[in-house]
Amino acid sequence: MKSGSSLLDAELHKTDPRVKLIAAKLKKENFKPDALIEVLHTAQNVYGHLPLNVLAYISKALSLPPSRVYSTVTFYHFFSLKSKGEHTCLVCTGTACYVKGAQVILNEIESKIGLRPGQVSADNQLGIQVARCIGACGLAPAVVLDDEVQGKVTLGEIINKIIDKMAAK
Amino acid sequence: MNRQDLKTIIYAEKAKVENNKYKHKIGVCCGAGCISSGSEEVLKKLQEEVTTRGLDHDVEIIPTGCMGPCNQGPLMKYLPDHTIYQKVDCSNIAAIVQSQIIDKKPIEHLLLFADTREKPFRDAREDPFFKSQLKIVLRNCGQLNPERIEDFLVHDGYQALDKTLCEMSPEDVIAEIKHSRLRGRGGAGYPTGLKWETVYKYVNDQKYVICNGDEGDPGAFMDRSVLEGNPHRVLEGMAIAGYAIGATKGYAYIRGEYPLAIKRFETAIKQARKMGLLGTDILGSNFSFDVEVRIGAGAFVCGEETALIASIEGKRGTPRPRPPFPAEFGLWGKPTLINNVETFASISPIIINGGEWYSEIGTPKSAGTKVFALAGKINYSGLIEVPMGTSLREIVFDIGGGMQGGGEFKAAQTGGPSGGCIPAGHLDVKMDYEALTNLGSIMGSGGLIIMDQTSDMVDVARFFMEFCMDESCGKCLPCRVGTKMMCDLLQKICDNRATQIDLDRLEELAIYVKETSLCGLGGSAPNPLLSTLRHFRNEYQNRLIRHEQKDQIEVPSNIQV
Known part of the structure; x- marks a missing residue:
């Protein structure tokens, strides 16, 4: 484990503006242990993922054992311990998208870009993820590129859009 | 605020609508589906176009909730004629404004379903897609601006809460809900009135109301659309439930994947608090109730009530054995009522129109209407609401416009990963809880995925x-x-x-x-x-x-x- 990123290391730079945002959320929730998930949402929003030392900081602040925090983080799909990449491409694999060929899109991404769901490109520019349903079934198949939903996508078009994203640093 | 103040506000708002200086009203669908298709740009462009032409004083433009036919979006509705334009993009807005508002003639080839119907309908309500539907839960979705509480007030908003608090006892409310024969819309179909009565009977100093908006089924987006299109309706239902069972605190557990629904629901809570429709001593009745949003973190199992409770408590969302049921031992060990979004959205029409009225809709064992999220290999997918007992054939061929690309209907999948499929031989099945169970499927929360001959059932x-x-x-x-x-x-x-x-x-x-x-x-x-x-x-x-x-x-x- 890298030093400075351990579940036992709860010291964060107090001047980091990101830490301030988490501290503000902790205060707003009155440091109640049951606000754990709410605080984790905030932390993931500001960091993009959940580094271990941030988890340690939260566990200390909420008086929860680190094991409780870690087990909660790993239980929910929404939380990620690893960076998801500068840009994200999330392919919906809900039923409607599945019926309309979500798997074909994933195969094409793998063959053209060389990334499988859960993987991040070597330069950390792009991460590929899958979602179990984003609720845009009327627009199936759907892909979310950096929080922007692309509906009724066609193969060539979406691959080009992904490549453009990777190029535009 | 007391009852009289609410009436004053509603009168003022209604007067504003009646003395409306606007001659025309245009709603642009800002449900999640249409936003993905670019409706926010359409809204902006439309505003610019109207301003450029100096029509600001004649045309009112509002963003609305989901109008229904999501795959035809972005949708734009012209009132009072109910003319809907489909696939509107910034390039044809000028033409629509010119033709519809100045020349008072709709543009035929841009109307809803113009590319697939021989003759599209100028009044969209005449179209089979809408004609076969009966909207109770979705009644004001697509008509009002979900981010303005005043819009909701004009459409009888919070009238049911006013009625319950000032004219009914908790027992009366429960009796009315029981009489309506409303069943839980989350999937299992447990009678709602009975559930409320059970929680009501447990004596405790603290009880909770939870709204289950953890719509995890892949292929379902009903709760999302209701929360986005008419959040106040859900909030009102929760407050009525709180009054009936004696709870002062409510939680709305909404999926983290639905940021827009979360935002709109939080806005609704703030507005209701400001008007005194949530908080202490609501409408001068001594009843206090407040709601907090909890954001789900992506776990399908959290749709199960005990897992959802664990999640609200900040823990891993794992279920526990029942009994004790949440009605007795729920959130933080207190009696808790958990209902689905759609169930809460059905409450205020029942209170206003009476349980008798509601029980007459649908089939003898399943009263009322059901919202379905229609998707898959079908021409018109989107959000629909039909009376219980409507046949699958009607849904697929009348409302859904038949199979996409002339394909052959093979099966409809209901209930997501907990449900099953209905094969072509049972197309005439009357959709209600019992009929679907008999076929080995379930009603579920309402996802309805249509498959054609290319779908491999083993896969x-x-x-x-x-x-x-x-x-x-x-x-x-x-x-x-x-x-x-x-x-x-x-x-x-x-x-x-x-x-x-x-x-x-x-x-x-x-x-x-x-x-x-x-x-x-x-x-x-x-x-x-x-x-x-x-x-x-x-x-x-x-x-x-x-x-x-x-x-x-x-x-x-x-x-x-």
């Missing part, structure tokens, strides 16, 4: 089993291990590597997992498998290696026979 079963395997929380063995084994066996069948013995084992396992799992996730995980086996067994059989073929099986070189 569909594998798809759902893989979903349940991933989503199993791991607490009980039958679900944790059973779903994995069933998924492996299904993969084997899909790869043409299985024999009759594998299929027999799969069926046996399905029964064990169904009967011995701790919660509903495991208990219903085998449903898609059992249902496809029941209706499409030949597709499984055709994939099996037959006895006389066994010599032709290629054995990998690293395996010794």
Whole structure:
């Protein structure tokens, strides 16, 4: 484990503006242990993922054992311990998208870009993820590129859009 | 604020609408589907166009909730004529404004369904897509601005809450809901009135109301659309429930994947608090109630009530054995009422129009209407609401406009990973709780995925089993291990590597997992498998290696026979 990123290391730079945002959320929730998930949402929003030392900081602040925090983080799909990449491409694999060929899109991404769901490109520019349903079934198949939903996508078009994203640093 | 103040506000708002200086009203659908298709730009461009032409004083423009036919978006509705334009983009806005507002003639080729119907309808309400529907839950969705409480007030908003607080006792409210025969819309169909009465009977200084908006079924977006299109309606339902069971605090648990729904619901809470419709001493009745939003973190199992409660408490969302049921021992050990978004949205019309009125809609055992999220290989997918007992044929061919690309209807999948499929032979089934259960499927929360002849039913079963395997929380063995084994066996069948013995084992396992799992996730995980086996067994059989073929099986070189 890298030093400075351990579940036992709860010291964060107090001047980091990101830490301030988490501290503000902790205060707003009155440091109640049951606000754990709410605080984790905030932390993931500001960091993009959940580094271990941030988890340690939260566990200390909420008086929860680190094991409780870690087990909660790993239980929910929404939380990620690893960076998801500068840009994200999330392919919906809900039923409607599945019926309309979500798997074909994933195969094409793998063959053209060389990334499988859960993987991040070597330069950390792009991460590929899958979602179990984003609720845009009327627009199936759907892909979310950096929080922007692309509906009724066609193969060539979406691959080009992904490549453009990777190029535009 | 007291009752009189609310009336004053409503009168003022209604007067504003009546003395409306606007001659025209245009609603632009800003549901999640249309936003993805670019409706926010359309809204902006429309505003610019109207301003450029100096029509600001004649045309009122509002963003609305979901209008229904999501795959035709972005949608734009012209009132009072109910003319809907589809696939509007910034380039044809000028033409629409010119033609519809100045020349008072709709542009035929841009009307809703103009590309597929011989003659599109100028009044969209005449179109079969809308004509066969009956909107109770979705009544004001697509008509009002979901981010303005005043819009909701004009449409009888909070009138039901006013009526319950000032004219009814908690017993009266429960009796009315029981009389309506409303059943829980989350999937299981438990009578709502009975549930309320149970929680009401437990005496405790603190009780809770929870709104289950953790719509985890892949292929379902009803709750999302209701929360986005009319959040105040859900909030009102929760407050009425709080009054009826004696709770002062409510939680709305909404999926983290629905940021817009969360935002709009939070806005609604703030507005209601500001008007005194939430908080202490609501409408001068001594009743206090407040609601907080909890954001889900992506776990399908959290739709199960005890898992959802654990999640609100900030823990891993794992279910626990019942009894005790949440009605007795729920959130933080207190009596808790959990209902689905759609159930809460059905409450205020029942209070206003009476339980009798509601119970007359639908079938004898399933009263009222049901919202379905229609998707898949169908021409018009989107959000629909029909009376219980409407036939599947009507939904697919009248409302949905038939199969996409002239395909052949093969099956409809209901209830997501906990449900099953309805084959073509049962197209005339009257959709209600009992009829679907008899066919080996379930009503579920309302996802309705239409499949054509290109869908491979074994692969569909594998798809759902893989979903349940991933989503199993791991607490009980039958679900944790059973779903994995069933998924492996299904993969084997899909790869043409299985024999009759594998299929027999799969069926046996399905029964064990169904009967011995701790919660509903495991208990219903085998449903898609059992249902496809029941209706499409030949597709499984055709994939099996037959006895006389066994010599032709290629054995990998690293395996010794």
